[in-house]
Amino acid sequence: MLKDITLGQYFPGRSILHRADPRTKILLVFALIIAIFVCSNPASLLLLALFIFGMVYLARLSLRMVLRGLKPLLFIIIFTAVLNLFMTPGGKTLWKFAMLTITSSGVSRAVLIVVRLILLIVGASLLTYTTSPIQLTDGLEKLLSPLKKVHAPIHELAMMMSLALRFIPTLVEETDKIMSAQRARGADFDSGGLMHRVKALVPILVPLFVSAFRRADELATAMECRLRRYWPHADASAEIWKSRCYLRRCRSRRHRRRDCSANHCITSIIKQDFRKRKGSYSKCIV
Numbered sequence: 473m474l475k476d477i478t479l480g481q482y483f484p485g486r487s488i489l490h491r492a493d494p495r496t497k498i499l500l501v502f503a504l505i506i507a508i509f510v511c512s513n514p515a516s517l518l519l520l521a522l523f524i525f526g527m528v529y530l531a532r533l534s535l536r537m538v539l540r541g542l543k544p545l546l547f548i549i550i551f552t553a554v555l556n557l558f559m560t561p562g563g564k565t566l567w568k569f570a571m572l573t574i575t576s577s578g579v580s581r582a583v584l585i586v587v588r589l590i591l592l593i594v595g596a597s598l599l600t601y602t603t604s605p606i607q608l609t610d611g612l613e614k615l616l617s618p619l620k621k622v623h624a625p626i627h628e629l630a631m632m633m634s635l636a637l638r639f640i641p642t643l644v645e646e647t648d649k650i651m652s653a654q655r656a657r658g659a660d661f662d663s664g665g666l667m668h669r670v671k672a673l674v675p676i677l678v679p680l681f682v683s684a685f686r687r688a689d690e691l692a693t694a695m696e697c698r699l700r701r702y703w704p705h706a707d708a709s710a711e712i713w714k715s716r717c718y719l720r721r722c723r724s725r726r727h728r729r730r731d732c733s734a735n736h737c738i739t740s741i742i743k744q745d746f747r748k749r750k751g752s753y754s755k756c757i758v
Contacts, residue, residue, distance in 0.1 A: 481641045482604050489531040489602040494611030497599055504595045508588050517587055524595050531602050541597055542590060549589050557582040600637055609634035639687070646683050650676050 484490070489497070504524070511517050528538055542549070556578060563577035603611070612630035620626055651661065654675050661672050 481600065483533065483601050484604075485532055485602070487530060487532045487602070489527060489598070492602075494603050494607040495615055497603055498608075498611050498615060501596055501599045505592060508591050508595070512584070517584070517591070520591055521587070524591055524598070527598055528594070531598065533598075533601060538594055538597065538601075542593060545589075545593060549586055552589065553582040553586050556585050605634045605638045608637065635691075639684075642687065643680070643684060647676065647680055650679050650683075 504520070507520060508517075511520060525535070528535060557574060558572055558578065560578035560581040561573075561575065563575040563580075565573060565575055566579065567574040600608070609630050612633060613626055616624070616626045616630065655661070659672060659675060661669065
């Protein structure tokens with residue numbers, strides 16, 4: 473079950489969607505979400521379904537893999553459908569037993585909710601399937617750039633969102649390893665009542681949280697070390713995003729000047745930005 477969770481995973485490719493601008497894909501996903509909740513008739517939902525699965529075909533993704541990502545959310549989909557089936561009044565009564573009643577309006581409402589949830593999950597998953605975490609971070613940062621005028625922490629917000637999506641597959645894999653280790657020690661997660669299953673999850677949650685904090689600390693240390701390689705005198709918590717800007721500007725310069733090496737380009741950019749600062753630039757080794 474855990475291996476079927478594909479949310480947050482990136483599948484490399486060279487399709488049209490993979491090469492599209494991340495800002496366009498983010499805006500398209502938001503537009504799809506709004507359209508899914510606004511459309512209420514079967515014809516409009518059918519057009520949305522054809523459009524979304526057409527995007528899956530253009531992205532050259534396996535339809536079986538995309539539908540397999542619905543499996544972990546199958547319980548939520550069924551529960552929502554049953555809830556709408558019995559709680560929606562109106563229309564012709566199809567079946568009645570005690571306080572439970574199924575009407576024609578309830579059936580149509582349940583089918584509509586199921587179709588909406590499936591299209592919503594598949595459409596939102598296309599964003600992470602075809603966009604790498606770095607591209608997603610850059611796209612979010614550029615889309616939220618107008619908020620810089622009100623001094624909003626755009627860089628930190630975009631970074632947190634991309635890291636959260638990036639760590640979903642990692643945490644799922646870690647959970648699967650911990651459950652396999654606990655089963656090898658004799659733990660049983662499938663039998664017993666509800667309280668027994670809840671208590672059985674405690675040996676999973678504790679090492680999972682410890683592993684998540686350890687990975688977060690290792691990632692922070694790695695990012696700080698990479699920054700100080702280019703910027704020895706900078707504070708990593710404040711300047712981590714500037715190193716990425718240097719690399720992007722370096723790439724653009726190399727497109728204009730082929731004889732410009734990466735070392736010379738990054739060193740010249742650092743000298744330009746630190747021209748008014750005191751200190752030696754000889755320590756800025758690339």
